[in-house]
Amino acid sequence: MKRHIIEPRKNWKEKAEEVGFTYHTCGSPSEDGDGTYWDESVAYEFSMTEIEELEEATEECQLRCLDVVDKIVNNSELMEKIGITSKYHSAIKRSFTQDDPSLYGRFDFAYNGEGSPKMLEYNADTPTMVIETALMQWFWLQDVKPGKDQFNSLHEKLIDQFKVIKNRMIPGEKFYFAGYEDSLEEYQTCTYFQDVATQAGLNCEFIELSQIGWNGIDFTDLQENPMKYWFKLYPWE
Numbered sequence: 001m002k003r004h005i006i007e008p009r010k011n012w013k014e015k016a017e018e019v020g021f022t023y024h025t026c027g028s029p030s031e032d033g034d035g036t037y038w039d040e041s042v043a044y045e046f047s048m049t050e051i052e053e054l055e056e057a058t059e060e061c062q063l064r065c066l067d068v069v070d071k072i073v074n075n076s077e078l079m080e081k082i083g084i085t086s087k088y089h090s091a092i093k094r095s096f097t098q099d100d101p102s103l104y105g106r107f108d109f110a111y112n113g114e115g116s117p118k119m120l121e122y123n124a125d126t127p128t129m130v131i132e133t134a135l136m137q138w139f140w141l142q143d144v145k146p147g148k149d150q151f152n153s154l155h156e157k158l159i160d161q162f163k164v165i166k167n168r169m170i171p172g173e174k175f176y177f178a179g180y181e182d183s184l185e186e187y188q189t190c191t192y193f194q195d196v197a198t199q200a201g202l203n204c205e206f207i208e209l210s211q212i213g214w215n216g217i218d219f220t221d222l223q224e225n226p227m228k229y230w231f232k233l234y235p236w237e
């Protein structure tokens with residue numbers, strides 16, 4: 001792994017906002033930092049061996065996490081232990097055993113190119129940093145290192161996975177994206193997903209989380225239509 005000190009693009013903020021990445025800078029600078037979030041002053045170069053090691057670690061951790069889920073959903077005591085009450089057990093087990101498709105998750109690894117990657121966290125419910133990864137990194141590469149390639153293919157993989165999801169849906173049903181409009185990161189992430197899903201052939205609509213209804217059987221949209229398929233970006237904390 002090589003760490004390169006580079007010159008940030010002079011118009012990087014404008015470039016970021018062109019692709020919907022408007023939360024590129026933290027709030028006002030403080031004693032804890034200078035407000036930098038997106039940082040183009042440093043870039044990392046990996047060897048193919050290192051890339052393959054990261055990919056293998058990701059795949060292995062994903063499989064082991066699924067092993068844990070399999071153990072938990074088949075043990076009511078374990079589900080209760082992690083805070084899932086009994087009225088949800090059957091629905092969760094049914095979703096897992098029928099292999100309902102997932103969309104994406106984010107592993108956080110500690111890795112310096114020496115030794116095995118170590119998993120710090122698996123954020124599989126509300127992982128963000130999607131626009132940064134799928135769009136900003138690619139356009140940065142085209143501007144700064146046009147002759148180079150990247151192993152990151154998140155954008156293409158998301159389109160492929162939405163096609164998988166579409167094939168599992170009832171034809172003609174709408175796919176909803178739910179988030180908070182007053183949270184830039186969450187709203188723009190949902191907007192990006194909606195664009196990607198549309199490219200995959202889904203009929204999509206965004207709905208503010210606070211506008212979702214409940215009729216006693218189904219979650220509903222503003223027209224009281226049942227929401228059979230939807231993605232939510234909700235910070236539980």
